[in-house]
Amino acid sequence: MPRLAANLSMMFQELPFLDRFKAAADAGFRGVEFLFPYDFPAETIRAKLDEAGLSQALFNLPPGDWENGERGLAAMPGREEAFSAALAKALDYAEALNCPRLHVMSGIVPDGTSREACTETLIGNLRRAAPLAAERGKTLIIEPINTRDIPGYFLNYQTQALSILEAVGAPNVRLQFDLYHCQIMEGDLAIHMREQLGIIEHIQIAGVPGRHEPDVGEINYPYLFALMDELGYGGWVGCEYKPRGETVAGLGWSKEWIR
Numbered sequence: 001m002p003r004l005a006a007n008l009s010m011m012f013q014e015l016p017f018l019d020r021f022k023a024a025a026d027a028g029f030r031g032v033e034f035l036f037p038y039d040f041p042a043e044t045i046r047a048k049l050d051e052a053g054l055s056q057a058l059f060n061l062p063p064g065d066w067e068n069g070e071r072g073l074a075a076m077p078g079r080e081e082a083f084s085a086a087l088a089k090a091l092d093y094a095e096a097l098n099c100p101r102l103h104v105m106s107g108i109v110p111d112g113t114s115r116e117a118c119t120e121t122l123i124g125n126l127r128r129a130a131p132l133a134a135e136r137g138k139t140l141i142i143e144p145i146n147t148r149d150i151p152g153y154f155l156n157y158q159t160q161a162l163s164i165l166e167a168v169g170a171p172n173v174r175l176q177f178d179l180y181h182c183q184i185m186e187g188d189l190a191i192h193m194r195e196q197l198g199i200i201e202h203i204q205i206a207g208v209p210g211r212h213e214p215d216v217g218e219i220n221y222p223y224l225f226a227l228m229d230e231l232g233y234g235g236w237v238g239c240e241y242k243p244r245g246e247t248v249a250g251l252g253w254s255k256e257w258i259r
Contacts, residue, residue, distance in 0.1 A: 021048040030055060045096075059102065059103070063086075076110065091132065102138060127169075204238040221253075
């Protein structure tokens with residue numbers, strides 16, 4: 001049965017961020033994820049996790065200047081020093097939050113920069129980052145993201161991610177498989193899941209189109225949840241969607257799986 005984790009950056013937005021942990025636990029979730037924890041001391045977030053009895057499944061490395069459009073540093077030539085600093089900060093937070101995995105955002109391809117250069121930069125950064133993460137017992141994951149939500153994002157396709165993971169060749173650098181993004185870019189979700197199961201570290205879900213609850217739209221999530229069970233996937237399934245209304249009112253889809 002899939003282990004559902006609430007994404008607190010998108011869900012429970014009717015509450016202040018630090019109040020969302022208890023709300024998620026009260027709704028039946030046992031794990032949470034979010035984009036970034038860095039606006040709060042790690043000790044504050046850890047206290048909220050402990051009070052609510054929640055596990056931290058995932059969060060992202062600092063993405064650069066988010067307000068001015070940056071969406072990651074790992075594939076950006078010339079930003080290697082900034083990436084190293086972001087990794088160090090994220091690892092400190094991950095240790096404090098007892099979070100075993102970190103999403104490494106690739107970033108948006110800069111004007112005048114070739115995709116080949118971005119590929120080389122991402123591979124190099126991940127190769128250097130992997131042993132540092134391993135020393136802290138952490139896994140790094142990369143995620144193909146659709147070009148509709150983030151135009152210009154470097155990493156978009158499953159085969160692209162697989163080739164990068166193969167080139168890096170580190171056991172603690174794995175795949176974040178987001179069914180929402182994959183459906184928009186490629187489809188064939190069940191085939192991708194079967195073929196990639198051995199390197200999938202984390203799965204995320206949302207309805208397509210609209211990125212709302214997963215019971216609306218073109219993806220048959222009950223089928224895919226059953227496939228996860230069939231394949232023996234035991235990781236978290238992050239609910240990275242934007243509720244159409246009040247979060248708890250829209251959780252009817254989850255009742256079969258949330259507890």
